[in-house]
Amino acid sequence: MDRLILQKAASYCAYQERTQDEVRKRLQKWEVWGEEADEIIAELITMNYLSEERFAKTYAGGKFRMKNWGKMKIKQELHRRGLTEYSIQQGMKEIPEQAYQTGLKELLTKKRELLVRTETDKFKLKQKLARFALGKGYESELVWKTIEDLL
Structure with a gap:
């Protein structure tokens, strides 16, 4: 295993949480x-630079807080990025129901x-x-209930 490439990949992961897919694509760019x-x-x-569970938690919490995305949109995006169902469930725990x-x-x-x-x-x-x-990814039942409460 090329130590230089490992070092490069480690700093790529240290800069921001990544998925295994993202790292694999970056390695391909480096012809690995x-x-x-x-x-x-x-x-x-092993070195804890890469954790899909940690990525899911960071991603879900961030998209909810910063972009006001609903759970459906966040889950869909995590699926698209190739995360396991377990990692996605852990990520969704970052969004308190209240x-x-x-x-x-x-x-x-x-x-x-x-x-x-x-x-x-x-x-x-x-x-x-x-x-x-609904476009933001909120569940329709919750959306309609909230609209009724508002109006």
Whole structure:
């Protein structure tokens, strides 16, 4: 195993949490393939530079807090990045249920303030609010319940 490549990969992982897929793609850019790539990834995991569970927790918490994403969108994105179901479940634990519901309520309240200026039809207002929240990845049952509580 090439120590220089391992060092490069370690600093790539130290800079920001990464998935095994991201590291594998970076290794391919550096023309490292197959068993050698597997060895380097295994070594990074052993050295604790690479942890998909840690990535999932950081990603889920960050997307919820910074971008107000719902759980469905976060899960979908973690699946797309090739994480295991276990890692995804651990990541979702980073989103406290109370904060999640409060976040959705605040999101919809802000959006309603914007829409109320132009939208007078209450039915259309509800539809637009729902479409917005569903697009952010919130569960439809929770979205409709929150909209009913707001209006």
